[in-house]
Amino acid sequence: MSAAGSEGRAAEHPAPDLGPTLPSWALRVAFALVAVPLAVTTAPSGPWPALAVVLTGIAVVVPRWRVAWALIAVLAFSTLLEPGTLTPRLLALIAAVHLLHVLAAWMLVLPPSARFQPAVLLPSLRRFVLIQLPVQVAAVVLLLVARPAAAPWLALVSGVAIIGLVGLLAALLLARPRD
DSSP states (O other): OOHHHHHHHHHHSOOOOOOSOEETHHHHHHHHHHHHHHHHHHSOSSSHHHHHHHHHHHHHHOGGGOHHHHHHHHHHHHHHHSSOOOSTHHHHHHHHHHHHHHHHHHHHHSOTTOEEOGGGGHHHHHHHHHHHHHHHHHHHHHHHHOOGGGOHHHHHHHHHHHHHHHHHHHHHHHSOOOO
């Protein structure tokens, strides 16, 4: 085939106009903009805020290591270490770690050099809202009815959930790639 023939085809079928797009590295910036303030405000003093910021940096630079989910576990676990964790701050933590999960999932599938249409995020945003509405209502009810003496079971349930998350991540990371 001649070069002139391929040029004629290119003129017949121009590249489609995708409309406005964003660089996918913007998702990584959004992840950091959610994670760093969350690490500084929700993690108690000690090594937890610094560890969360380091995990944020690793999650942004190398998403395939799935460090974002370790960060989510650190934020949840470190918050439970403080006395009186059943506070309105818990509502923000629940929504923020869910948002971190969604952003981390998108960071896994979009390389930083790619571009995407913002409309592709709408189904994820819709699911985020549909999940957060009942969860936030349940958290508010828990905040209203829980007494400080009745909350130790929550730490136990959270600990079991974190162990399950670590087991799931270990299984994913240690699994052999499928051919």
